Amino acid sequence: MKSVIKKTVVSAVAATAMFGANAAIAEGESYVMISHAPDSDSWWNTIKNGLALAGEQMDVSVEYRNPPTGDLADMARIIEQAAASGPDGIITTLADPDVLSGPIRNAVDSGIDVIIINSGSPDQARDIGALMYVGQPEYDAGFAAGQRAAGDGVSSFLCVNHYIAQPASTERCQGFADGLGVELGNQMIDSGQDPSEIQNRVMAYLNSNPDTDAVLTLGPTSADPTIMALDQMGLAGDIYFGTFDLGGDIVEAIRDGVIQWGIDQQPFLQAYLPVIVLTNYHRFGVLPGNNINSGPGFVTADALDLVAELAGEYR
Amino acid sequence: MSSTDTAVDERIKETSKLRKALIRPELGAIVGVIAVFAFFIVFAGDSGMFNAQGFLNWSTVSAQFVIIAVGACMLMIAGEFDLSVGSMIGFAGMSIALISVTLGWPIWVAILLTFVLCLAIGALNGLIVVRTGLPSFIVTLAFLFILRGFTIFFPQLIERRTIIGGISDVAEGDWLAPVFGGKIGGWFFDWLASMDMIDVFTRGTREGQPIVNGIPMLIIWALGLMIVAHVVLTRTQFGNWIFASGGDAQAARYVGVPVNRVKILMFMFTAFCGCVFATCQVMEFGSAGADRGLLKEFEAIIAVVIGGALLTGGYGSVIGAALGALIFGVVQQGLFFAGVESSLFRVFLGVILLFAVILNTYIRRIITGEH
Numbered sequence: 001m002k003s004v005i006k007k008t009v010v011s012a013v014a015a016t017a018m019f020g021a022n023a024a025i026a027e028g029e030s031y032v033m034i035s036h037a038p039d040s041d042s043w044w045n046t047i048k049n050g051l052a053l054a055g056e057q058m059d060v061s062v063e064y065r066n067p068p069t070g071d072l073a074d075m076a077r078i079i080e081q082a083a084a085s086g087p088d089g090i091i092t093t094l095a096d097p098d099v100l101s102g103p104i105r106n107a108v109d110s111g112i113d114v115i116i117i118n119s120g121s122p123d124q125a126r127d128i129g130a131l132m133y134v135g136q137p138e139y140d141a142g143f144a145a146g147q148r149a150a151g152d153g154v155s156s157f158l159c160v161n162h163y164i165a166q167p168a169s170t171e172r173c174q175g176f177a178d179g180l181g182v183e184l185g186n187q188m189i190d191s192g193q194d195p196s197e198i199q200n201r202v203m204a205y206l207n208s209n210p211d212t213d214a215v216l217t218l219g220p221t222s223a224d225p226t227i228m229a230l231d232q233m234g235l236a237g238d239i240y241f242g243t244f245d246l247g248g249d250i251v252e253a254i255r256d257g258v259i260q261w262g263i264d265q266q267p268f269l270q271a272y273l274p275v276i277v278l279t280n281y282h283r284f285g286v287l288p289g290n291n292i293n294s295g296p297g298f299v300t301a302d303a304l305d306l307v308a309e310l311a312g313e314y315r
Numbered sequence: 316m317s318s319t320d321t322a323v324d325e326r327i328k329e330t331s332k333l334r335k336a337l338i339r340p341e342l343g344a345i346v347g348v349i350a351v352f353a354f355f356i357v358f359a360g361d362s363g364m365f366n367a368q369g370f371l372n373w374s375t376v377s378a379q380f381v382i383i384a385v386g387a388c389m390l391m392i393a394g395e396f397d398l399s400v401g402s403m404i405g406f407a408g409m410s411i412a413l414i415s416v417t418l419g420w421p422i423w424v425a426i427l428l429t430f431v432l433c434l435a436i437g438a439l440n441g442l443i444v445v446r447t448g449l450p451s452f453i454v455t456l457a458f459l460f461i462l463r464g465f466t467i468f469f470p471q472l473i474e475r476r477t478i479i480g481g482i483s484d485v486a487e488g489d490w491l492a493p494v495f496g497g498k499i500g501g502w503f504f505d506w507l508a509s510m511d512m513i514d515v516f517t518r519g520t521r522e523g524q525p526i527v528n529g530i531p532m533l534i535i536w537a538l539g540l541m542i543v544a545h546v547v548l549t550r551t552q553f554g555n556w557i558f559a560s561g562g563d564a565q566a567a568r569y570v571g572v573p574v575n576r577v578k579i580l581m582f583m584f585t586a587f588c589g590c591v592f593a594t595c596q597v598m599e600f601g602s603a604g605a606d607r608g609l610l611k612e613f614e615a616i617i618a619v620v621i622g623g624a625l626l627t628g629g630y631g632s633v634i635g636a637a638l639g640a641l642i643f644g645v646v647q648q649g650l651f652f653a654g655v656e657s658s659l660f661r662v663f664l665g666v667i668l669l670f671a672v673i674l675n676t677y678i679r680r681i682i683t684g685e686h
């Protein structure tokens with residue numbers, strides 16, 4: 001008897017949820033995007049919005065999937081799952097080729113077209129049999145930022161790494177150090193994901209290393225608490241501050257002069273363009289002849305209004 | 316106990332055979348499995364979930380859950396928790412990677428050393444719990460952080476990165492690696508493909524070969540661990556000791572059960588299961604990452620609870636835990652097949668957990684007669 005109640009309620013809840021999700025499905029091709037981001041990472045909201053917009057404009061069905069905790073082994077299973085459900089194309093990040101190349105190659109060989117976005121590199125994308133790579137090469141972006149900071153007179157820095165388990169995060173810090181022409185050494189800290197922990201660790205580091213010239217954060221997750229930390233220490237606007245990626249608070253801080261620049265890899269394009277490219281490829285057989293670099297673009301206090309208006313949504 | 320050769324005892328209440336067969340700890344999980352499959356056959360039947368590839372996908376995910384759930388179940392029946400399983404998975408994987416890739420030792424040495432290391436940590440967990448009398452919840456929570464911290468620290472210190480790859484290359488030709496990362500029964504799938512019963516690759520270097528080319532050893536390990544644990548728990552004296560240690564440790568000591576030894580052994584078994592999980596994963600994917608196994612300890616406990624075990628110990632079933640793991644795996648992958656917005660997965664998980672626990676509570680009351 002209880003089981004009947006259980007069954008009914010579970011299916012009722014499930015059915016309600018499903019009709020909500022199915023509303024986005026249109027006639028035409030179906031594409032699945034898979035990211036390595038845990039649920040808690042708000043940065044990917046822009047990706048989801050770009051994906052949904054492209055799906056709407058091209059009249060194709062799009063789905064977004066991710067491993068809830070960001071575990072890459074779980075992501076491999078999701079790629080296998082996506083391949084088994086037989087979509088026309090898969091758009092995926094390549095956070096760790098060792099783990100993901102097997103499942104992605106299986107998908108490619110079973111006739112599904114794949115585009116690599118965000119993490120990974122053009123070379124890795126080609127090796128794996130993907131159509132193209134859309135993204136911002138992480139090390140190069142960090143290097144460009146380092147050169148820019150060196151030009152502004154920076155010679156030491158703190159890299160606040162909130163996702164140290166991903167190699168891409170270390171590449172950004174390493175690139176920045178190499179761009180500055182200094183050793184990375186102990187200048188990168190593992191900040192964790194919790195805002196108050198990040199804030200405390202940044203304050204602790206800057207207190208014990210008072211001659212630090214600059215702070216580099218790797219996204220809103222680490223940038224927002226770092227802004228608060230600098231505010232509390234009275235260093236806001238005084239210390240050189242650059243960040244990867246954009247978000248509402250970051251844009252505000254750039255306007256206030258607390259952050260000198262934000263590196264925008266324009267995630268919107270990483271989600272939007274692959275859907276457009278795949279759809280046109282499947283409908284008309286046309287394909288751009290090269291990889292697409294969505295970034296890096298430096299956002300500074302000039303011409304910030306459009307960015308501010310759309311930050312967190314499409315920027 | 317057969318009633319044919321003993322006189323009917325008027326003190327024992329008679330129960331019908333049907334009732335005896337139905338009312339078991341696993342009942343809730345069995346009902347759940349049927350409900351979950353019925354649900355996905357209706358909503359995702361034509362989505363590829365039940366073709367060879369889809370079948371392999373959710374059974375592999377379920378097998379992962381089974382491996383850690385079996386360990387967690389035995390430990391929970393013995394009255395303790397292990398929250399360090401997830402970190403242990405990350406730690407064990409990284410240990411294999413560092414020993415084999417960085418130190419360059421043969422992969423079988425790396426695997427065996429890692430097993431020894433994991434069992435030692437499991438024993439340490441158990442020893443601290445038994446000696447100090449602290450709740451295992453706290454002790455293993457401490458190890459959750461300690462092990463995860465080392466898993467990030469060591470590769471960062473030695474290799475300056477947090478994902479160590481290249482394990483596939485060093486595992487080439489090793490005798491022990493295929494036991495964890497291999498596949499068996501390839502000939503069967505070749506035959507199925509030749510009979511046009513499963514899909515084949517349509518392009519690339521493997522054109523014409525079946526997409527599914529064997530059963531991963533992960534699934535074999537899951538079945539093996541489940542059967543061994545079930546037999547030990549229900550057919551041996553040691554199994555009774557486990558129940559007794561978790562039910563009432565003091566009473567068990569009075570009748571001569573070596574409670575401390577049982578508990579420490581169960582901590583070691585849980586660590587062993589975590590290590591099997593990690594080794595299979597590392598051998599399959601060829602790399603170890605510092606973020607592997609995050610939150611797996613809770614997933615194991617959830618599977619065990621769906622399977623009808625009691626959080627306070629002394630009651631539960633390995634078969635139930637395995638079915639709970641199956642439900643977990645099928646729901647997790649099935650929701651993707653059904654096209655449900657993936658952020659709703661946790662909502663489903665919570666709902667299923669709640670209903671499973673409520674259902675199991677009623678079943679347990681019927682069995683034990685408590686009110």
